[in-house]
Each structure stands twice: as structure tokens, then as C-alpha cells.
Amino acid sequence: MSTQRVLVVDDEPKIRMTVRGYLEADGFQVLEAPDGPSGLQAVTRDRPDLVVLDVMLPGLDGFQVLRRIRQSSQVPVIMLTARDEEVDRLIGFTTGSDDYVTKPFSPRELALRVRAILRRTDSAPGASEDDGTLGFAGLTIDPGARTVLVDGNPADLSALDFDLLIAMASAPGRVFTRRGLLTQVWGEDFFGDERVVDVHIRTLRRALRDDASAPRFVGTVRTVGYRFVGRPVQSVPDPDPQYRP
Numbered sequence: 001m002s003t004q005r006v007l008v009v010d011d012e013p014k015i016r017m018t019v020r021g022y023l024e025a026d027g028f029q030v031l032e033a034p035d036g037p038s039g040l041q042a043v044t045r046d047r048p049d050l051v052v053l054d055v056m057l058p059g060l061d062g063f064q065v066l067r068r069i070r071q072s073s074q075v076p077v078i079m080l081t082a083r084d085e086e087v088d089r090l091i092g093f094t095t096g097s098d099d100y101v102t103k104p105f106s107p108r109e110l111a112l113r114v115r116a117i118l119r120r121t122d123s124a125p126g127a128s129e130d131d132g133t134l135g136f137a138g139l140t141i142d143p144g145a146r147t148v149l150v151d152g153n154p155a156d157l158s159a160l161d162f163d164l165l166i167a168m169a170s171a172p173g174r175v176f177t178r179r180g181l182l183t184q185v186w187g188e189d190f191f192g193d194e195r196v197v198d199v200h201i202r203t204l205r206r207a208l209r210d211d212a213s214a215p216r217f218v219g220t221v222r223t224v225g226y227r228f229v230g231r232p233v234q235s236v237p238d239p240d241p242q243y244r245p
Helices: 013-025 036-046 063-069 086-094 107-122 159-169 178-186 195-206
Strands: 005-009 029-033 052-054 079-083 101-104 135-136 139-142 148-151 176-177 218-219 225-228
Touching: 005 013, 013 029, 013 107, 029 036, 036 052, 052 107, 052 139, 063 079, 063 135, 079 107, 079 218, 101 107, 107 139, 107 178, 107 218, 135 218, 139 159, 148 195, 159 178, 159 195, 159 225, 176 178, 178 225, 195 218, 195 225
Parallel strands: 005 029, 005 052, 052 079, 079 101
Antiparallel strands: 135 139, 139 148, 176 225, 218 225
């Protein structure tokens, strides 16, 4: 039996019951909350491994809940929304969600997305403490500590955006297609729109204070995808190898 816990925050009991059934069949432990405030309490109290979060909630809506979660936690979040407008998806990703599912949805597909995201976070790039620091002009990435400095100042990246940065910065100059990044960062089981990559590239650039028109770190390869263009920091040679104080 899996020890991974999934919190389902939705005001419709039927949806919670259906999602619970599919997730428990996959071996997950399921927690429930019927509104925004109780969902926030459950995140703090129970520390779930992933949150399935409805947008239209009483008390606090899903976007408000997500913003508050992100103030103290990088737990993966899948948003459930009955509204399919692009602005809703953009707002959700900008505030730090990892995926979205539009109602009505397939509970089987949702369960697959949950498993794919948790598999990605369990084997996220840079998770090993033994990984070395990556240094570029104006950018320092510490995979073990999962921290990023831009011009010496800490950058606030979501867990997924950090993984996206590591994937590209580990192979400077390599061109990544959207599908390639989805497979490497989100996982082979990802179901959804490839444009999620574009949204996370935007949030990553914002966190790095990078200008898409004159990028220091993340460049666009038109019609193909993206590549990391940061300049590696060269070690400074000893001016006189024979001299040792």
C-alpha cells in the first residue's frame, strides 16, 4: 500500500467520492476537504503529497487557496475547473499549479495524472544532494539545496519550474522540443496540452528576471521549443602555478 497521500478539495461530495474511489484503487491514501479554508487547514495539518484543488470553492476560491499554499509549500497541485478559458489556465499556472483538468473529466485520467506528477517529483532532476552546483554568468543553481541565485539574489521558483530549469541548464545549448520537456520534466505519462510548457517557461523567465526578447538564460527556438543559453562560468587560472604562498 502506498504511503502517498492525496488531498481532494471540492465542494461536490459526489466528485470527492468518485475521485477517492479511483485514487484508492491505485493505492493512494485520500484526504478530503469541502471548501477553501478547510483545504488550507488540511494542507498544513496533514502535509499531503499532492492536492487536487477545485477552482470554484466556497469560503476561498481555488486560486486564493493555491496562492496561500505557495507561501509555505511546494506540494504539487492539480486544478479542477469547469471554465475552459485560457485566462483561467494562465492564472492557475502563474500562481503555481502543476496541471489542470477541465470538468467534466475522466476520473481514470485524473488518477493517471496524479501518478505521473508524483513519479516526477519523486525522481526530480537535481534531487540528489551529491549533484554539483551549476554556475553561469549571473546565475547559480544548487541542485542539492534546490536553490537558485540570480545576480547573487535568491530566485523564488516553484518545484516544477526548478525542475524545468535544471533539465535545460544541465545541457546548455541543446534544443528541447515541448514534447521532450514534457517527457523529461512532467514524465512520460503526462496527459494534457503541450502549451503548459510555454506557460511555465514564462513563469520561469519571470522568476529569473529574464527578457524573452534578449534572453540571458532561456532562449526560444522558433517553431521548435527552447534552449538554455546561459554562459558557463569559467574557472580563473592560477596566474603563477609555480608560486604557492
